[in-house]
Amino acid sequence: xxxxxxxxxxxxxxxxxxxxxxxxxxxxxxxxxxxxxxxxxxxxxxxxxxxxxxxxxxxxxxxxxxxxxxxxxxxxxxxxxxxxxxxxxxxxxxxxxxxxxxxxxxxxxxxxxxxxxxxxxxxxxxxxxxxxxxxxxxxxxxxxxxxxxxxxxxxxxxxxxxxxxxxxxxxxxxxxxxxxxxxxxxxxxxxxxxxxxxxxxxxxxxxxxxxxxxxxxxxxxxxxxxxxxxxxxxxxxxxxxxxxxxxxxxxxxxxxxxxxxxxxxxxxxxxxxxxxxxxxxxxxxxxxxxxxxxxxxxxxxxxxxxxxxxxxxxxxxxxxx
Numbered sequence: 001x002x003x004x005x006x007x008x009x010x011x012x013x014x015x016x017x018x019x020x021x022x023x024x025x026x027x028x029x030x031x032x033x034x035x036x037x038x039x040x041x042x043x044x045x046x047x048x049x050x051x052x053x054x055x056x057x058x059x060x061x062x063x064x065x066x067x068x069x070x071x072x073x074x075x076x077x078x079x080x081x082x083x084x085x086x087x088x089x090x091x092x093x094x095x096x097x098x099x100x101x102x103x104x105x106x107x108x109x110x111x112x113x114x115x116x117x118x119x120x121x122x123x124x125x126x127x128x129x130x131x132x133x134x135x136x137x138x139x140x141x142x143x144x145x146x147x148x149x150x151x152x153x154x155x156x157x158x159x160x161x162x163x164x165x166x167x168x169x170x171x172x173x174x175x176x177x178x179x180x181x182x183x184x185x186x187x188x189x190x191x192x193x194x195x196x197x198x199x200x201x202x203x204x205x206x207x208x209x210x211x212x213x214x215x216x217x218x219x220x221x222x223x224x225x226x227x228x229x230x231x232x233x234x235x236x237x238x239x240x241x242x243x244x245x246x247x248x249x250x251x252x253x254x255x256x257x258x259x260x261x262x263x264x265x266x267x268x269x270x271x272x273x274x275x276x277x278x279x280x281x282x283x284x285x286x287x288x289x290x291x292x293x294x295x296x297x298x299x300x301x302x303x304x305x306x307x308x309x310x311x312x313x314x315x316x317x318x319x320x321x
Contacts, residue, residue: 015117030129038271081301173311188223201312214253263317276301
């Protein structure tokens with residue numbers, strides 16, 4: 001069946017125009033493993049200022065002539081999205097065969113629908129999310145680079161710059177350096193230490209997320225058994241939150257954290273994912289630069305940032321070497 005289905009260049013181009021918003025959004029949808037635990041900010045092209053406002057004004061017993069300096073302090077950060085592009089070549093017949101196989105696997109051979117040009121473009125657009133998801137923590141902006149890792153500064157890169165500049169430090173209460181590697185024996189104690197190191201304001205949040213590796217969660221569960229195995233109320237060992245946090249400090253194990261040297265503890269609304277998707281600069285085009293090969297040409301804006309690095313919203317834990 002796949003050999004009997006083909007689409008002209010014009011059909012691909014028409015599908016790219018008709019489904020432009022959906023195709024542009026698919027790479028973002030494809031990184032939901034990570035972004036479901038963060039806050040997405042659409043409509044950001046290049047830079048938008050984000051941050052936190054604090055003040056010291058307060059109520060006191062009534063006095064008609066009292067005047068107080070509110071000492072309002074605005075701490076701004078730039079959520080910067082960078083303009084990126086991709087030219088992904090594909091062989092039309094091979095792409096149709098791949099799509100047909102996926103449709104058959106999903107709906108059964110008898111009920112598989114015939115693929116369309118839109119299905120092919122969707123497959124390509126969705127595949128772009130793999131490199132985007134892998135870069136969210138580790139990306140380092142390099143304007144002359146050729147990969148997603150070069151497109152923007154990831155959270156780990158931003159963290160390293162803030163540590164070097166003193167914005168994240170033990171003195172500021174938003175940094176903790178572990179002296180020993182995490183093991184199955186000490187992970188429970190490490191998690192408790194992190195919990196107790198958080199500022200009172202961060203501990204008071206209704207949801208506190210621990211962005212970490214699955215290995216850390218596995219080690220915590222093993223250590224949890226060693227520490228609490230004899231407790232009668234302990235009915236199961238697959239813990240989703242750090243004990244003692246009232247269920248609020250939740251583990252978020254992510255595949256793209258595997259090579260990271262940091263554990264980040266923060267709130268969902270402090271971890272920002274920026275992109276545009278609302279302007280007319282981002283595009284999807286289909287071009288034919290050589291016979292039998294088509295090119296999926298797309299552009300988009302993307303970037304990440306902490307809304308604030310204040311200890312009330314963020315704790316960075318650096319792992320031991």
